[in-house]
Amino acid sequence: MSQYMARLGELRSLPRGRGPRSGRDALPQQQRPRLKFGTGRRPRRVAMLSVHTSPLHQPGTGDAGGMNVYIVELAKQLAAHGTEVEIFTRATTASLPGSVELAPGVLVRHIDAGPYEGLAKEELPAQLCAFTHGVMQAWAGHRPGHYDLVHSHYWLSGHVGWLAAQRWGVPLVNAMHTMAKVKNAALAEGDSPEPAARVIGETQIVRAADRLIANTAEEADELVRHYEADPSRTAVVHPGVNLERFCPADGRAAARARLGLPQDALIPLFAGRIQPLKAPDILLRAVALLVAEDPSLRGRLLVPVVGGPSGSGLAKPERLHKLAARLGISDVVRFRPPVDQEELADWYRAASVLVMPSYSESFGLVAVEAQACGTPVIAAAVGGLPVAVRDGVSGFLVDGHEPRAYAEALRRFVTDEPYGPAERMGEAAARHAAEFGWDAAAAGTLQVYADAMHDRRRRLRSAHG
Amino acid sequence: MSQYMARLGELRSLPRGRGPRSGRDALPQQQRPRLKFGTGRRPRRVAMLSVHTSPLHQPGTGDAGGMNVYIVELAKQLAAHGTEVEIFTRATTASLPGSVELAPGVLVRHIDAGPYEGLAKEELPAQLCAFTHGVMQAWAGHRPGHYDLVHSHYWLSGHVGWLAAQRWGVPLVNAMHTMAKVKNAALAEGDSPEPAARVIGETQIVRAADRLIANTAEEADELVRHYEADPSRTAVVHPGVNLERFCPADGRAAARARLGLPQDALIPLFAGRIQPLKAPDILLRAVALLVAEDPSLRGRLLVPVVGGPSGSGLAKPERLHKLAARLGISDVVRFRPPVDQEELADWYRAASVLVMPSYSESFGLVAVEAQACGTPVIAAAVGGLPVAVRDGVSGFLVDGHEPRAYAEALRRFVTDEPYGPAERMGEAAARHAAEFGWDAAAAGTLQVYADAMHDRRRRLRSAHG
16 A cells, blocks of 8 residues: 555545534534544644734734634644744834744744735735745745645635645635624725725635634624635634733632722623613613612622723713613623723622623623633623623523623522522632633634545545545 | 756857847847847747736737737737747636647637636735735646746746746746836836835845846836846847838838828838937937028928827927928928827938937837838937937937928938938848848747756756866
């Protein structure tokens, strides 16, 4: 038996259907991600493409944001589990070295494509050939088969990945992160729509990629609905949560002391942007019902609303204050402007329970962060929240948006016990949230890689009879 | 001696420095283009790239214009001389076949890149990776070495060519045709400048290409001045003139008869856009001087001005009429609106001499067309005109723009002889213009190809010690 056939034999004996399932179907499986790193052949080395934003840039500046954190954390985890990652990004200053080791097994390669400064994101499409040329030059020094797979982020990188994957004969895995059609469908008044060139570009990548990674089931669904993505090639891998930052640390009592909050109060927390979509008003109405039924609660209840007005909430920022006054609970509600990540973790720890009555959530990161800090969650059963919260274990899911239903869920946390439901569910919540660490995201991603490589080999095999 | 070394030995024995020289230096050589097709190794097959406009489209519609004619005529001539050409262009309707034989040895390949309709030229940069992908797919079915050279037209194709040449290990020859910096430097008021993305894209191609082909010495100069092109890699190859359309045909008398012009008149013709740059006023002033000195000329002089107002001439279209009236020569000047190419050839044939007092001409196509019709030319010694006109042989070159100097040149054509200076110089003019046929353009292009291939082999040789 030739080596080739031996390899094929090996492939045939692979267990099937163990990867994260696609789109909506992925939910039950994702609820308990397998932390295995060995189903199917994994790539030894991945070429990761991030044309328009560098993993070395500070998130929150310029074009750098959540995607940068995503790429850095994912690459580190992949490398830690034996898959090397080389991240190609555009050089934005002359002083950058050709390559930088970001972590063991993670190399950032700077590609010359266009001027170092003053190149707007809108001008990048014209630089994709130049970028591809640079990627090919970097690759030319290596043996054939240096990269086993291309993983591109955002549609611009997807186009480079399309050519690179073709050139190297390896699978292309793309993560869109955001999509023009989705953005344009929910365009705020006065916003300019994303250009046709981007819509076309995204459509091409959806067709060309061997696998699409969606951050959430919602996003997978959008890929299928808006771009006619093949559901069998669309996988959901949740981005990870930083479990080092969001952890129980020294516990609830210490966090309350740091924030100057009463130790014995029932503290249902709202954390997030103040806008109708997130529905903080439902929490206030539920609290008002609770207080009306049991006036004794007023003295030992505190409702922090942490976050600033955003989106359509910007139009009437005082609306929520007025509502609290009208409901007669201004004395128990505390409005706090947005806080940094470190203080946010303390607010999560200090709360008895996080309340998320949202009308829509794609993933529900805040719910996972709070649970990771040891705090249970009451959440609307929408979007990704049924995945983020284990109903009855790490918190409660509420169907619909009736304040009464939220009041009933809240009442379960009213207790005089020193170790009550908040504490018990909080421990389960921390355990549950641990599944959403970056190692889980890396495991899910590796499974997608393995599936893409497997499919490609199978296609190759049928092409060879 | 290995086959490789034998090939190198063969290369060493090539005559050097016989190609068209670069930039301004090219002028003396270009004045008498060599009609040889065999200096250096020629490519067997060229991949010609025309992303944004198809050689199958009708010039004068949409984005199709002179460049389309250029590509079609050049490709036909190259194929006629043994170099096959495959032209890659973007498919703009669903009904197009994958490939079309345009002429023996000339194949047009339609590449899927973006939607068939409604894709603006401004959106094409985002489609260059898709186009490249299609080119690579078309190529994948062939043996390695299928194409010996890539010839790209316009900067968009240049970027695709950059990747294709890298992939195939062959030279890249680019023809810019128009340049953003040149366009922006002479921007008419209210015009929007070409975007930075194009300037950057052009700069990259100037650096990346093995050879740049400029249509005129002027253009070569602009490449060097504006884009820091390496003069030794910049060659001038004049586009050809259609010698089948522009030829003496049945001669001057027949043409005058067809146009209803007097057989025995002295007819100095102005043909071109009526704008200050082209200086038709200088011809009128010269004619006025001539008539003032010899009033008997008035009865046997006719000055046709064929063309419409254009550019800055549009502001005051009646200006030239008023000037003729003021000069007292309205009776000898005939204004004619622009005519089609066939009638234009008759005007050239009918004229005693074409007068081009232009302040600037990049190539001077009109001068060559008139000469091809057997008519001598009086031209200002600017731009490409000293190449287009052989002073004292096919016409006269005038330094500066003094009407008196043009009047003196015109007086040389005043004669009663039946076979006078107009006829004698006209025959020399037709012979001279024959050098500007498409076969000459193809010969010049093939020489550039051969030089590019030679250089690349020489570099390869030094890289191998």
